[in-house]
Amino acid sequence: MSLFHPRARGPLSLQTRLMAAVTGFVSLILVVIAIATSVVLGNVLNGRLQDELGTASKGLVRAAAENLFLSRAVPDASELWSSQTGVQSGTLVIVLSDSGAVTGSYVSTDRVAQHLSSLQIQQVVTALSEGRYEEEVGGLGTYQFTHQPVSMPGQDAHSFQVVTGLPRAATDAQITTLFSVIALTTIGGLILLALSTAITIRLALRPLREVAATANRVANQPLDRGDVSITERVPAAEADPRTETGLVGAALNTLLDHVDASLAVRQRNEERMRQFVADASHELRTPLSSIRGYSELSLRALDRSTAEEDAATASAHTALERIQAQSLRMTSLVEDLLLLARLEEGRELTLSTVDLSRLAIEGVEDARPTAMDHEWSIDVPEEPVEIIGDTGRLQQVVANLLANARTHTPAGTRIAIAVSEEGSEAVLRVRDDGPGIDPAVRDELFSRFARGDRSRNRATGGSGLGLSITKAIIDGHGGSISVTSEPGSTVFTVRLPHTPTVQKRAAPADAAEDAPPPGGHRIERVVGGR
Missing domain, CATH: 3.30.565.10 (Histidine kinase-like ATPase, C-terminal domain)
Incomplete structure (x- = not known):
């Protein structure tokens, strides 16, 4: 048996539940919007890259076809740049002849055509043969590729393929920046949302806290004894019946008014009862003292009578003794009631x-x-x-x-x-x-x-x-x-x-x-x- 028991988790407060619900739903919506926006904008950037790649490929294929028409031979990849203007740096071209000859070159950052190494060409050719149009080219970064065939009619016609590639570095950087901005904006929005929600809910629930505080103060009052008056009330600003939470405060104030009035009536009744007991006890003391005194006097008189007292005298003696005993008992009871009344009034x-x-x-x-x-x-x-x-x-x-x-x-x-x-x-x-x-x-x-x-x-x-x-x-x-x-x-x-x-x-x-x-x-x- 485990020696450790998980601590019982108490119920969450209304403020916590509301914050969790609002923040959770809005967070879900913002995350969905952020993902959708990122996907859409990423597709837009990828589409733009594909358009640029298509434009560059058309120019290079046209230059290859013209070179083939004029020289009747497969052109070298470096010969295709001479007729191209406005080519962005990093653009590469590879010419694959049907005879197996392969040449390739790319535009460097200083806009000079550079030959591709055999390893770099092999990486591109392998990716295309496997149906992949995106590949890491050693030393140049990740490229997006497309290829088109070029051929001339005739029995001795030559055919070849022109592979065009554009670097993905700029596009990937834009997508990364876009994701970062969207993520930071979403997180910042969630933080602001949580703070604003907490402040709004706290202000909205303030009347309920005032109701609870007022109820606690009333509960701590000694309402079971003494002069009771409930003066605690929910502040008027927090007891506006036009709002849901204010309606609770107004209802509590109405209840406290009713209870205070009832306690005042009860207090008056108790005071009248105590006063009645005290007055009655005080008034009864005099006749009881008289009865006691006369009974004692009569008993002394009977005790002094002669031994030949008759039966009537003996009967009177017995009756007077009973009267005296009962008067003593009544006197004790009245004294006790009077004492209790005075003790409750704090006078004794x-x-x-x-x-x-x-x-x-x-x-x-x-x-x-x-x-x-x-x-x-x-x-x-x-x-x-x-x-x-x-x-x-x-x-x-x-x-x-x-x-x-x-x-x-x-x-x-x-x-x-x-x-x-x-x-x-x-x-x-x-x-x-x-x-x-x-x-x-x-x-x-x-x-x-x-x-x-x-x-x-x-x-x-x-x-x-x-x-x-x-x-x-x-x-x-x-x-x-x-x-x-x-x-x-x-x-x-x-x-x-x-x-x-x-x-x-x-x-x-x-x-x-x-x-x-x-x-x-x-x-x-x-x-x-x-």
Whole structure:
């Protein structure tokens, strides 16, 4: 098996495909035109050479016939030049007698007739005998040939052939120059075509790039929380609906306008709902406090009654106890809802220096007496882990996580809390070796009124707001909370920056009264044990 795998090639961009298509088709057309032009012009030059060769051959054949008529003998090749005028240099003539005599000469560059060597004549004669009319003549270059017979009537008449040749050097040079010019022109045209096509396509596709950039900027906005307003739009110059690409930009702007309006409506509805919850919770606190107070007062009065109280008094005592228990439960629920509403508005945090190690130790000390059937352990560093945060709210986070682990695990479960520093963050982990969390409810674990009862061994009577409040407090500090769970190991991990990313907000007076007091417990290290 090969150890090297070819890298997967990604899809080509629209600009690349358009450039390749346009340049490829135009290149094919230009190449075909260049080849056709070269062939046609080459044929024209070859035809002109043939015409010149025919004209020269006619003159030499006429001179040979006249010489034969006057001398009644086969002329020498050098004798034919005397009657020729305007013969171009390099023209050669060979006279082949029927008796086998062969003579040949050519016009040199200084327009003087020169004899051909026997080797040169033999090369020409051999080429003609093999049917070739183009041959390399040693020392003279490539020649184009033609031949015509000459004879006189009569019994003693002589006959011979006159072979005429013209050099191809000039014609071949013209054809080569022509091919070079056409090739260079074609290449230059293709380069200019590629550049102009790239610039044109890039300018034409600029609206699409603006659409993509706008969509990316919108996608990076936190649209799932807080005050949301989509201000990003495709520039008007790139969103002209009269063009195809501009139509896409205009459609995206219309979509963003609609989404922005919908988000604004959603934000107003959420603000009204939060305000309603906050107002309702605030208004309910007074009657609930009154109910609680009157129930406590009535219970004290009944407790002071005589031993001979009748059945009606006992029944009233039981009813008042139930009223008090339910009022306490309703008060806790209303307080939790009010706290959540205020945390979402960013009104509940009062920032100061917080020792997270101290909070962990105090949390275990407070939780241990309520669950003596659990094993508790704590791991904190020697040096304090200090952050900037709200002491009361972070103490509530620790208490909620420990209470969640204690409530939803059976007796004998080991619950461990650990504090550490990782980079620029302080990390708090609460671990238990209970039965774990059902994956079906894990994703909704931090939602309001979410319950994990189906995944634990013990049922609870909680409101389902504990983890939701915990997450709201951590989010308010700019941190994060996550959970991993499997049978035998459930870990809640809280990460808090040393300096929160939120601005300190002044808490309202009633919220300050509701904040739990920072514990006054003695700091000590608790290692294992129950």
